[in-house]
Amino acid sequence: MNKMHKNASKKLKIVLDVSKTVSSTLDLDTVNDLILKKAIWALGTDHASLFLPDDSGKHLMLRAAKGFTKYEMSNLAILESWERINLQVARSKKPIIVNNLKSHAIFKKEKLPFSKKELPLNSFLSVPLMAKKNQIVGVLIVSNKKGHPNIFTKSDKELLMTLGNHVSIALLNAKLYKGLEDLFISTIKSLANAVDAKDPYTRGHSERVMRYSLAIAGKMELSEDFMKWLKLSSLLHDVGKIGIKDAILGKEAKLSMDEVKIMQQHPIIGINIVSSIIGSERIVRGISDHHEWVNGKGYPKKLTGDKISLEGKIIAIADTFDAMTTNRPYQKKFTSKEACLEIARNINTQFSPEVTRAFMRSFSEENHIWCMPSDLNR
Secondary structure (H helix, E strand, O other): OOHHHHHHHHHHHHHHHHHHHHOOOOOHHHHHHHHHHHHHHHHOEEEEEEEEEOOOOOOEEEEEEEOOOHHHHHHHHOOOHHHHHHHHHHHHOOOEEEOOHHHOHHHHOOOOOOOHHHOOOOOEEEEEEEOHHHOEEEEEEEEEEOOOOOOOOHHHHHHHHHHHHHHHHHHHHHHHHHHHHHHHHHHHHHHHHHHHHHOOOOOOHHHHHHHHHHHHHHHOOOOHHHHHHHHHHHHOOOHHHHHOOHHHHOOOOOOOHHHHHHHOOHHHHHHHHHOOOOOHHHHHHHHHHOOOOOEOOOOOOOOEHHHOOHHHHHHHHHHHHHHHOOOEOOEOOOOHHHHHHHHHHOEOOOEOHHHHHHHHHHHHHHHOOOOOOOOOOO
């Protein structure tokens, strides 16, 4: 195989590798990070930076960068020339190669607040990221070519342009997914607010439970994937109350035994409501289990110990804490510390020890109040 064929084969392998990697996720931040890592690897550079349109679509803003020191990053961020370079790339839809940045005309015009010796880069290759119909998705820049000769070539330009065509698709898919995800979260929040609105004493309850649940999960160092589903599950933990009569939800007197049994059906009703949502199997665990007790005296299934999902154990504490610190017709609210200590007293009966300890650490840090009974501080 001659040298030309070897280079072509190498480029194809690089393009396929990059395309496969950046298309392996729909998380926008992860896609951005992978694009930069792969661009540095493929082109052999010190840095890479990604500029994406702002909300107005009129300006390209620095969204992600890799390889820069904190000092270099601050210098890079204040260079107004990038606005002009990106504008030139976006308008012409053609790449730009600059192998001696310090003497380049576009930087000569700029009054820099530091010497040119402090410029974070000495050369760069900038390519447009294009979608269908010649739409600009962004601009990808690699800088400071390593090795010898340390200059960007026509071959580098062609390789980065080819990579750009592939990462543009991944970027568009990730942005579309994020838009759909944001819309989905907004819809979920609206549904949760509709539930809270049925009971004047629980306004904002679902979002607070979500916030407390994520704080607990954070202390337990649970995965991002778990946190994403926990967020939805905690927001919707009481969605089944939509199916409970207002007369029972808003009753100021103590509920009768029959009314209690009806109220205890709300986790089951909630499961039925969310069962048609894509991925509902990851959401229903928290909804179904958040009133279960580790000693088996909860509801609706009287589960014990490890049979209760981790989502259910976390939401149980978050839900109880918010209920205790909110005024109800049948109960004057506890102070935050009183509620915290009450939860500690119910460890191993109502609440999981592991989750309780995570809650205590979260609460203590958030409120600057130490709320960890000595027997739990292990």
